[in-house]
Amino acid sequence: MTDEKLQDDIGVAVTTDVSPEVKGLRDKFGDQLLSVVMGLDCEVVTLARESIADACHFLKNEQGYEQMMDLCGVDNSELPGWSDASPRFEVVYNLLSISRNKRIRIKVGANERDLVDSVTEVWPTANWFEREAFDMYGIIFNNHPDLRRLLTDYGFEGYPLRKDFPMMGRVEMFFDEAQWRCVYRPNKLEERILIERTWPGVDRG
Template identity: 40%
Template sequence: MSHSAPQIAKPKGTVAAIKKALGKDLVRVEETFDEVALYIKRDSLVGCMVKLRDSCDYQQLMEIAGVDWPDRDPRFEVVYCLLSLTKNHRIRVHVATDEITPVPSITEIWPVAGWLEREVFDMYGVLFSGNEDLRRILTDYGFTGHPQRKDFPLTGYVELRYSEEEKRVKYEPVQLAQDFRSFDFLSPWEGADYVLPGDEKGAKK
């Protein structure tokens, strides 16, 4: 029998204190199983984060994640996970944006945000104004596209390999080296009406 970790209850008055601190910059609040998700205006992000840190005691930035909603406008969502050490409680802050409009950087509040913003930029293409080192962090410098966008092909566009002939690493368009690309889902006992590569080795002489 498995035992899940006990759910840490939301401290009393948490949502009321957050609403008071953020005011009109707070678009809406969602509460599910003592988890609090805050949806705030993009341009008010920096001020809201300072208030959450100083007035609501959410001292640590734990993570920044990207979310892609291709059919929604704006398409992207940047999610910030904050931790209160004094309350032993976490909240999420959601900001909506598109691939053109930058999100204000929060590196002046939490320097660690620099690396986390770079990851969201690399994976989703979301821009962050004020981040002085906004460059790729997980993919290569010459990489094309943003791998965690939902319209990015699982195979990618290029592959990296070492060329023994040229004695160097080179990029090439993806070519799937898979012989059996078409499937008829027939069992071997039913017999196929085509000859597979290698069948000629078993031909009777």
């Protein structure tokens, strides 16, 4: 896939001065590599969701990215310019090569019921990171060894970091002395928004 073809297909300019890792991804995965941009600290590569596990194996075993430093979810539903035609969520993988002292960031898109292949077989540390993304966003990781909630209660409903989740929550928990256990009741607090949410540069002239 040439730089010109990438720019024509997705409207993202990709310079010829890309790292050997990105060139290797492009040669191996072809059209599965959707975009490459230079972030503040490293290259950011967006891949097709179906190729993430194979790409991570490639980056670890052939490109020397021994560690996955972080995995997180992103809800794009309130991002300016986002539309229903685009995936609502992103899964972001921050990788580190200790031997080369380099970092790379990989992204894949997913909707609510899409399955994202787990990368726990590549980096076991992904186990709890993926559980957190499942708990907070509802992103489903295929072939995960133990995909359960991690930060919220077992009976918790909803996904707290989704943009449409109420900031005050839907229920409140308290300890009932009579029943001698924690119980839930509907949240009666009123949500107060004192400052409108803005995006940098939108209202600054």
